[in-house]
Amino acid sequence: MARVHRLELRAKRLVKETFAGDYHSSFKGQGLDFDEFREYQHGDEIRFIDWNVTARLGTPFIRKFREERELSAIIAVDLSASMNYGSVRLSKREMAAEIAALIAFSARDNGDKVGLLLFADEPLLYLPPAKGTKHILRCIREILATPSPAGAVNFPAATKVMMKAIRQKSLLFLLSDFIGADFTKSLATLSQRHDLVALRLFDPIEQDLPAVGKVTLIDPETGYERVVNTSNSNVRMGFSKLSRRYREGIEKTFKRYDIDHAALASNEDPFKVLHGLFQRRAKRKQS
Structure with missing residues (x-):
């Protein structure tokens, strides 16, 4: 509970200071509502002239x-x-909770509903979109507390749930490390219906091994273990090369389907990364 409370306080402060505006300018509403009539001014679009009122x-x-x-x-x-x-x-996972708090409170302050889907080897929890701080705090608690099952992530199963449960076009923030999973078809499917933003989370060691001698690398999803000598520069260079190749493949997939995306290391401030992403998105939408 203390962890959730700290995330709530920090997210609310950042949202109030800056982030709500970033969110609003990046994710505009999907239509227009009639507000009022006013007299035509030079520069107004002729298509908005109401000829009945004009004649009267x-x-x-x-x-x-x-x-x-x-x-x-x-x-x-x-x-x-x-x-x-x-x-x-x-x-x-903790980084994902921080990011979710920023997004959720920004959505709340802009009058939007927030929903949550947790998934792993199968869908774990779906909370339909709703408003209110109580609902947001539950979302954050579930991200932090829901047990992780063994096995690799199953993007197709999660995609099936999202396509069935979320009929209306929505903002969809996908938070994952995208490790050991076939996600290409899922990204293609989701991006066709929803406004998809992919956020890839990573630990610095997953990209560059430090020189600390012999270590045992364990795949937490398969249990596979391998001892490597990180003091060997060839080992470190080979690891970094494979990691870079994998990252480049993910980036190509995002770009292929025109998906807004960002990579966030677990030792950096997510606010700065998301702030930059949303500003770039807003500028592109305006151009």
């Missing part, structure tokens, strides 16, 4: 619209065993 009053009037703001933000979190790893500040 004898001067051009246009229809003014306001954005339909309410959306549903779905946060889908991979809770497979590899997400529990953390060699520095936080585990990837």
Whole structure:
């Protein structure tokens, strides 16, 4: 509970100071609602002129619209065993909870609903979109406390649940380390229906091994173990090369399906990374 409370306080402060505006400008409503009539001004679009009102009053009037703001933000979190790893500040699961708190409170302050899907080798929990701080705090608690089953993550099973449960186009934030899983078809399917944002979480050691002598590397999802000598520069270089090749493959998949994405290390501040992502997205939407 103390951990959840700290996340709540920090997220609320950051959202109030900056993040709510980032979220709003990045994820606009999906339609327009009529607001009022006003007199035509130079530069207004002619297509918005209301000819009935114009004829009745004898001067051009246009229809003014306001954005339909309410959306549903779905946060889908991979809770497979590899997400529990953390060699520095936080585990990837704990980082996911921090990110979810920022997104959820930003959505709340913009009038949007928040939903949650937790998945691993199978779907673990689905909370339909709802409003309110109590609901958000439950989402954060579930991310931190739901047990991780053994086995590799199953993206197709999670995708099937999301496609069935979330019929209306929504904002979908997918949080995962994308390790050891076939996610290409799932990303293609989800990006066709939803506004998908992929957030890849990683621990620094998963990209570059430190020179600390012989260590045992364990795959938490399969149990496979291997002893490597990290003092050997060829071993470290080979590991880094494989890691880089894997990351590049993930990046290509994101770009192929035009998916907004970011990579977040477990020892960095997620606020800074998301702030940059949302600003880039907002600029692209305006251009």
